[in-house]
Amino acid sequence: MTTLRDPSPSTVSSARHAGLLSALVLAVAGYQINATMLAPALPDVIERLDTTSGSAGLAQTLFFLFAAIGQVTIARLSDHVGRQRMLLATLGALIAGEAVCALAPNIGIFVIGRMLQGVSSGTFSLAYLILHESLPPRRFGRALGIVTAVNGGIAGIDAVLGGMVADTVGFRGIFLASLVLTAGATAAVFVWVPSTGVPSTGKMDWKGALLLGLGLTGILLALNEGSDWGWGSPGTLVLLLGGLSALALFFRAEGKTRGALIDTATLTSRRVWPLLLTTVFTLAGVFGMLNFTIPLLTQSPEGGYEVSATLSALLFLTPASALGIVAAPIAGHFAPRIGWRRSVLIGLLGTVVAFLPLVLAPRVPWVLFTALATLGITYTGYSLTALTGLAVESAPPDKPGSLPGINGACFGIGSSLGIAAVSSVVTGVTTDGAPTFDALHTALWVSAGFVLLALVTALLIKPSPKTGEREVTTIR
Template sequence: MTTIHDQSPTGAPTRYAALLAALVLAVAGYQINATMLAPALPDVMHRLHAGSGPAGLSQTLFFLFAAIGQVTIARLSDHVGRRRMLQVTLALLIVGEAVCVLAPNIEVFVLGRILQGTSSAAFTLAYLILHEALSPQRFGRALGVITAVNGGIAGVDAIVGGSVADSVGFRGIFLISLALTVVAVFAVHFAVPAMRVPAAGRMDWPGAILLGLGLTGVLLALNEGGSWGWSSPATLALLVGGVLALVLFGLAQKRAANAIIDLSALASRRVWPLLLTTVFTLAGVFGMLNFTIPLLTETPGAGYGLSATESALLFLTPASALGVIAAPVAGQFAPRIGWLRSVIAGSVGTAAAFVPLVLFPRSPWVTGIALGVLGITYTGYSLTALNGLAVASAPADKPGSLPGINGACFGVGASLGIAVASSVVTSLTAGGPPTAGAFHAALWSSAGFVALALLTTLLIKPSNVNR
């Protein structure tokens, strides 16, 4: 296995910097498709003549397929190699960006978002590459840098996204991300080493398909239930079909020779509370930050009535910028104080930041300060520690399994949170423009997820590895 040691006599600092820069570019190509588009959601709705429901669906499917891509591509990289699969994710991202640039309607736009979402696996692949190439201390610092990108590019992406949306429209955002992704392709080719393939055997494709169908059915039912009706045949068919697929997935995993998910490992209190914490944390923050806040801050009357640029600058940028500072710090100290303790610190801080957010949603000052605190507690500590704990706790014979599942939980949580927030707003507006009450209810639904995350964090069983 290729390893970049801290004390290598020559070339190690240069190789380390090149590797980290290439991986930052790779994950940034995906990430700005999430953060830059957030302030542009109203523009997407206007130019493609879509309501909040279809716009929310595009975000839900983006993060849903991020979940499917994470668990599938990360596990597949155990068989065919990390760098090769990272190159595949970047190719999917380029195609998805091109589709969104040319999208004539919301249906084609949603297809492009699905392809982009799949490339979320770049994050898990980056974590695995760093873990296999670096020493523990250097891994912690690098993990913090990559995680900081997960919260945005120091807030610049949100500002640029808002500005582009105000000036030329949302299509300009995808042109920018397309150019960045092309640069990332070359950087990965030249800077990321080809490492050994850690696992033998064949990929569990039946399991991957059943998992994808199950997650799609359940989350689409949650997203569309508010507009279709919770007892409508379409909603019930999606929900029942999704649950049935997940049940079949569980049965298939027990018999699979090389299961995509080791169900026996999921029964451990070192694993299932960690995965639930990831789901609930992402559901709470993404439902609020990537759906409710952009609509709240940009809607006249019921919200603050700001432009997309003003919304990004005042409310999305502080959290991202503070996260860039806090995440590397968390990555530096987490190996010393323990990944689990860092997870707990992040969960407590994130829950505390939500309290003023849901109590005083009509106050722009309170909202702005609460979001800034979340940049430290959520982007800085929670994201860094959750990823680090998953990598550190993964079994040696399946190193991509737990990080891949945890990465999938990021996508599941994000899509679940947006689906619920979108459904709450849609169901309380009765086809009209969003109301202040609908926004407040959506914030409370996100806060409920964060509270659940705090409870499941306390259930994670410590071990000598992650204590």
């Protein structure tokens, strides 16, 4: 598998580059704030919709589950119908989901809206592909860092605003604000993102998309609901076995399908499967902690600091996002020079170090603040940028949307897995009422375990040959 690209000049002038990058940042921000702004508002969702932490966790799990399905399906579909057209359709689904959540009368309708929003995570994969096909390598690295930085939030402002909105008008205001942003992003994409040619011929593998969706849904729902239903209950076993069976059928069908959703031969490469596992474990460890455990820990009157949603976001969610905005473009600048794999390892080593005080002294606010701020550099800055860049550069040239889409799906799978895991732990350890400190502390240890697994799998990623990754970065 080669990662060399066409050495022709950039197809985008400086002015068009600025407009293109701005439009793509707005597009991914439209999706991302639906994740980050809602995190500090989870207690408000639970109260206003008269539901439980388990149901709120399910809504978050399904949001990221459908994000996983959307990433791999939308990226591959764009190979057939074009990047801009698919990006506009994805933003349309996001607007619909925001409207549903803003008007939701109960948790059931709210979950439907979250699933629609989750599908729109494909904006990230589409943005990466558009940049990769439009910019020379060095510009691509910096632009990739800027777009990836949004994956951790909008410099923390979104989390703070989410907390303020939750404390004043309630969670519904978050979705109304995000709807306005998404509408603006749609207009920008229409104006600035070029309508390019279709990279692939043939038909979309809808059978593969259906089997993959069923498989992931069954497994992650079983993980999320197992602690409530019982791990040996019929419902849990049906979901788990059904999901595993669907995935088995998926991989069997993909090997026989022309133009398959996922190239199974590519997955056997030592440059690919450890990368995908690293992405899953990294997101499971950090995202579940940031978007579920930390809001509950800092706001809980019994098990935590008992601060407001606004103060929780300002002190404990904003630092990681704000520092990520600075660190991600730097990581994107240096990664093509030192290698994307090496950048992955740098980010994960730093993330493991940041987790140590997080799990050893979570009762101390300044320790929690420092650890989360450090994650802004190591996780939001280096890890997310490097994992994305390595996936884009390693994609098969005849299926450019395949590996970025799969890796993007792993972002969603990891996020969903992490929230399902910590939600199940908190629900299982808490005996009655609000989550206890012991339950939340146990959830932090679970997240740390995922991060350690990510470091192990990252070490298994095969380095690129001497004429591979480094040559790509200097060919122009």
